[in-house]
Amino acid sequence: MSDGNVEYQSDFLNDEEANYLLDFLYTHIKWRSDKIKFFGKEYNIPRMQAWYGDENAFYSYSNIDLKPLPWTAELLKLRDRISKVSGEDFNSVLLNLYRDGQDSNGWHSDDEKELGPKPIIASLSLGQERVFHLKHKSKPLKESIKLGHGSLLIMKDETQKYWKHQIPKSSKTMKPRINLTFRRIFT
Numbered sequence: 001m002s003d004g005n006v007e008y009q010s011d012f013l014n015d016e017e018a019n020y021l022l023d024f025l026y027t028h029i030k031w032r033s034d035k036i037k038f039f040g041k042e043y044n045i046p047r048m049q050a051w052y053g054d055e056n057a058f059y060s061y062s063n064i065d066l067k068p069l070p071w072t073a074e075l076l077k078l079r080d081r082i083s084k085v086s087g088e089d090f091n092s093v094l095l096n097l098y099r100d101g102q103d104s105n106g107w108h109s110d111d112e113k114e115l116g117p118k119p120i121i122a123s124l125s126l127g128q129e130r131v132f133h134l135k136h137k138s139k140p141l142k143e144s145i146k147l148g149h150g151s152l153l154i155m156k157d158e159t160q161k162y163w164k165h166q167i168p169k170s171s172k173t174m175k176p177r178i179n180l181t182f183r184r185i186f187t
Ligand SMILES: O=C(O)CCC(=O)C(=O)O
Pocket: 094, 096, 105, 110, 123, 132, 147, 165, 167, 179, 181
């Protein structure tokens, strides 16, 4: 990919592990429904979220301050495994729950300054397969990847600087999907 680097592994977790985690995280994560403020108006974020990590790994975006909840045993196990394959010391994870096809994640880059100039972001997907779009910020380039159950997507190098990504809404009937993006916050 020009001006970026994205790796996709469809079978990072086997079906048994992925099924277990989907169920477990769905019921045990402290999901929150956040609002964002735009020009003085409040909007519900079209998905549920949760933030876990080291105590000092603060993160804020779109006016939401995310104070991390402490790591759970399952999340730590995953963190260590994913850190190993991606060569990054992750200290936090943002979880997204897309309840159905109407839940989504609009065009953005993960380029907050707490993430450093070339963030490595490892994104684990569970549940409903959803389309992931990437578009270059200044060139007419687009990519599309289907993120399946148990897959791992790693974005690194200058991907966040030159590209935006999104999970679009879908009018199809869709089951829930959980996504975990492991990140390293520079503290
Ligand atoms: O759900 C996904 O696959 C992407 C999530 C994402 O881009 C984010 O939380 O920053």
